[in-house]
Amino acid sequence: MASSTVETLQSVIQPYKHGFVTEIESERAPKGLNEDTVRFISAKKDEPAWLLEWRLKAFRYWRDRMLPEGDPTWARVTYPKIDFQDAYYYSAPKTKEGPKSLDEVDPELLRTYEKLGIPLKEQERLQGIAVDAVFDSVSVATTYKAKLGEMGIVFCSFSEAVKTHPELIRQYLGSVVPYSDNFYATLNSAVFSDGSFVYIPPGVRCPMELSTYFRINAAETGQFERTLIVADKGSYVSYLEGCTAPMRDENQLHAAVVELITLDDATIKYSTVQNWYPGDENGKGGIYNFVTKRGACRGVNSKISWTQVETGSAITWKYPSCILQGDNSVGEFYSVAVTNNRQQADTGTKMIHMGKNTRSTIVSKGISAGHGQNTYRGLVRVSPKAEGARNHTQCDSLLIGDKCGAHTVPYIEVKNRSAKVEHEATTSKISDDQLFYCRQRGLSAEDAVSMIVNGFCREVLKELPMEFAVEAQKLLGISLEGSVG
Amino acid sequence: MLEIKNLHVEVDGKEILHGIDLSLAAGEVHAVMGPNGSGKSTLAYVLAGRDGYDITKGEVLFQGKNLAEMSPEERAREGVFLGFQYPVEIPGVSGLSFLKAAVNEVRKHRGIKELDAIEFLKFVRAKLKMLEMGDDLLKRPINVGFSGGEKKRVEVLQMAVLEPRLAIMDETDSGLDIDALKIVSSGINALRGLDRSMLLITHYQRLLGYVVPDKVHILSGGRIVRSGGKELALELEEKGYAVLGADAA
Numbered sequence: 001m002a003s004s005t006v007e008t009l010q011s012v013i014q015p016y017k018h019g020f021v022t023e024i025e026s027e028r029a030p031k032g033l034n035e036d037t038v039r040f041i042s043a044k045k046d047e048p049a050w051l052l053e054w055r056l057k058a059f060r061y062w063r064d065r066m067l068p069e070g071d072p073t074w075a076r077v078t079y080p081k082i083d084f085q086d087a088y089y090y091s092a093p094k095t096k097e098g099p100k101s102l103d104e105v106d107p108e109l110l111r112t113y114e115k116l117g118i119p120l121k122e123q124e125r126l127q128g129i130a131v132d133a134v135f136d137s138v139s140v141a142t143t144y145k146a147k148l149g150e151m152g153i154v155f156c157s158f159s160e161a162v163k164t165h166p167e168l169i170r171q172y173l174g175s176v177v178p179y180s181d182n183f184y185a186t187l188n189s190a191v192f193s194d195g196s197f198v199y200i201p202p203g204v205r206c207p208m209e210l211s212t213y214f215r216i217n218a219a220e221t222g223q224f225e226r227t228l229i230v231a232d233k234g235s236y237v238s239y240l241e242g243c244t245a246p247m248r249d250e251n252q253l254h255a256a257v258v259e260l261i262t263l264d265d266a267t268i269k270y271s272t273v274q275n276w277y278p279g280d281e282n283g284k285g286g287i288y289n290f291v292t293k294r295g296a297c298r299g300v301n302s303k304i305s306w307t308q309v310e311t312g313s314a315i316t317w318k319y320p321s322c323i324l325q326g327d328n329s330v331g332e333f334y335s336v337a338v339t340n341n342r343q344q345a346d347t348g349t350k351m352i353h354m355g356k357n358t359r360s361t362i363v364s365k366g367i368s369a370g371h372g373q374n375t376y377r378g379l380v381r382v383s384p385k386a387e388g389a390r391n392h393t394q395c396d397s398l399l400i401g402d403k404c405g406a407h408t409v410p411y412i413e414v415k416n417r418s419a420k421v422e423h424e425a426t427t428s429k430i431s432d433d434q435l436f437y438c439r440q441r442g443l444s445a446e447d448a449v450s451m452i453v454n455g456f457c458r459e460v461l462k463e464l465p466m467e468f469a470v471e472a473q474k475l476l477g478i479s480l481e482g483s484v485g
Numbered sequence: 486m487l488e489i490k491n492l493h494v495e496v497d498g499k500e501i502l503h504g505i506d507l508s509l510a511a512g513e514v515h516a517v518m519g520p521n522g523s524g525k526s527t528l529a530y531v532l533a534g535r536d537g538y539d540i541t542k543g544e545v546l547f548q549g550k551n552l553a554e555m556s557p558e559e560r561a562r563e564g565v566f567l568g569f570q571y572p573v574e575i576p577g578v579s580g581l582s583f584l585k586a587a588v589n590e591v592r593k594h595r596g597i598k599e600l601d602a603i604e605f606l607k608f609v610r611a612k613l614k615m616l617e618m619g620d621d622l623l624k625r626p627i628n629v630g631f632s633g634g635e636k637k638r639v640e641v642l643q644m645a646v647l648e649p650r651l652a653i654m655d656e657t658d659s660g661l662d663i664d665a666l667k668i669v670s671s672g673i674n675a676l677r678g679l680d681r682s683m684l685l686i687t688h689y690q691r692l693l694g695y696v697v698p699d700k701v702h703i704l705s706g707g708r709i710v711r712s713g714g715k716e717l718a719l720e721l722e723e724k725g726y727a728v729l730g731a732d733a734a
Binding site (some may be wrong): 263431432433434436437439440441442443444445447451453454455456457458459 | 533534535536556557558559561562566567569571572573574575576577578582583584586587590594626643647666
């Protein structure tokens with residue numbers, strides 16, 4: 001078969017658009033996981049002793065107390081047992097030193113990001129979004145750093161922040177997700193490689209969207225990034241996260257940790273468009289996306305808002321959560337999760353109400369097609385002191401075809417009599433009537449599905465920043481390609 | 486424009502239409518009347534190409550092309566419009582964005598430049614003005630929470646915007662109060678034209694008091710039992726279906 005035909009066929013059969021591999025020389029830690037691996041990573045990053053100690057504490061906790069029990073099994077997902085010794089825990093493009101500016105970044109890497117639609121050089125010239133690009137285990141470039149620096153905003157790779165702002169890292173690292181939190185978060189604490197760090201000083205409204213773009217490239221390598229965002233009193237920041245990976249037959253582990261902290265009157269808006277490789281239509285390959293994301297509204301009147309569009313990954317296991325400590329603090333979770341073919345998602349949130357008059361909103365839209373299995377799992381907890389707490393939860397599921405599944409598992413624990421907690425849930429199918437109505441007006445069946453799905457997700461998509469919303473809409477269409485016969 | 490020849494249609498293996506012949510010239514408006522269960526909606530659906538409505542014998546030619554060989558969306562792009570008896574709700578999709586997508590599919594098919602958001606808005610405003618309608622309904626998710634009258638008005642608006650060559654209006658008058666009926670029928674009248682044919686499918690003759698057809702066909706038990714001029718509708722009103730050789734409703 002001519003190579004162009006193969007390409008054409010592939011683009012029809014396999015709609016994943018980011019499945020290419022970048023040929024670049026990389027340096028890896030020896031395969032497997034032991035104390036030496038942890039020391040190797042820490043040494044590579046030239047880390048201070050306290051951080052190595054923290055990593056080792058996490059590693060020992062994981063090895064001695066968690067590994068014997070095995071990874072968590074309560075989620076509604078199935079996968080073969082992971083051999084944690086049969087993977088690489090560190091992979092970095094070979095360079096002499098960390099790049100000082102974009103001009104020093106390997107052109108091959110710049111081309112990779114360009115191909116992914118993120119031209120770093122352009123991005124620096126065009127205004128609007130500052131990007132931290134993370135390739136396998138390291139941050140390769142951060143744009144707009146100087147301009148943000150003038151306002152006192154810190155936006156850099158995690159490794160760099162350890163060197164330049166050790167006091168902030170020491171104060172906040174692990175303060176929301178402790179090293180002993182859960183199986184994958186603890187593993188991450190031991191071997192995390194890089195990620196982004198953001199600090200917004202008091203009273204500063206970050207003038208542009210900050211964004212991190214994660215790319216897994218190397219084979220047999222896990223990605224363990226760690227993101228920490230601190231919004232000081234009265235500050236505001238909107239942060240975006242995007243992810244892709246090449247198509248590979250093996251499953252790859254992605255176990256990230258994200259910690260957010262808002263002090264008095266501060267707001268963090270965190271948006272994710274997750275498009276890791278989902279595996280092929282028979283469920284071969286794809287990313288295991290086992291992520292712990294949690295924010296603490298420490299200050300009064302503070303707010304954390306999570307928006308996620310999850311279309312990729314073979315398995316998604318994540319529950320971006322808010323701990324509402326400050327009085328009058330607000331937590332929000334807006335989610336779209338798509339499972340097509342053999343994808344599985346078990347995702348939701350935790351809203352922990354501790355302060356008085358804390359409020360939370362949960363809007364979850366699950367879309368299942370093919371043999372996809374989609375579970376919403378969410379906890380709303382009102383502690384005894386959370387006088388006047390309010391929550392509204394809305395969970396909607398949309399089914400396409402008759403071989404997929406949608407499941408809703410809400411946990412509600414209320415220990416204060418003044419609390420008001422509401423939970424609404426619906427399940428619907430794209431009806432033949434809807435499809436025929438759209439087709440009678442001239443839309444193809446696939447465009448009709450895409451339109452109906454986008455309408456179904458509108459409440460969530462409108463929470464995304466403009467540029468991201470457009471991308472997410474397209475992505476929803478692509479992810480469901482081939483879902484109607 | 487439309488030639489229906491000896492059309493037999495099956496639904497779920499059961500024959501519903503037993504040989505329909507109907508010829509509709511360009512610019513003509515025909516009414517198809519009949520009691521419940523006579524096959525009126527089946528005729529509408531089979532013309533629009535709904536799955537499950539199978540032509541077992543006979544043929545339908547639209548502008549000389551065999552309709553049976555076209556998908557529903559191809560028929561729509563060629564200019565077949567069905568005004569639904571029960572317009573469908575699509576949550577979260579505004580009437581404007583729905584119609585914009587539809588109009589551009591038709592334009593793409595006809596090789597005309599697609600309209601961008603601003604051009605489309607201008608285009609729609611002109612149509613709204615012609616039909617003396619406001620744009621409030623179009624800003625809302627299509628048909629969601631609309632009253633019966635609002636749904637039918639938006640169907641007529643969609644017809645105006647899509648500029649079809651053949652419009653099939655399936656029970657557009659059902660469930661309307663007299664004011665809504667007047668609005669909807671003046672919309673239909675405004676859209677009559679030399680290059681547009683219409684098939685009005687209705688149970689009662691009251692719509693025909695406002696939209697005067699060129700011809701009336703009476704459908705009963707899956708066959709056209711009588712055809713005539715507009716006076717046939719009045720006769721029907723007086724005597725009822727039974728007298729005209731149709732099964733009573």
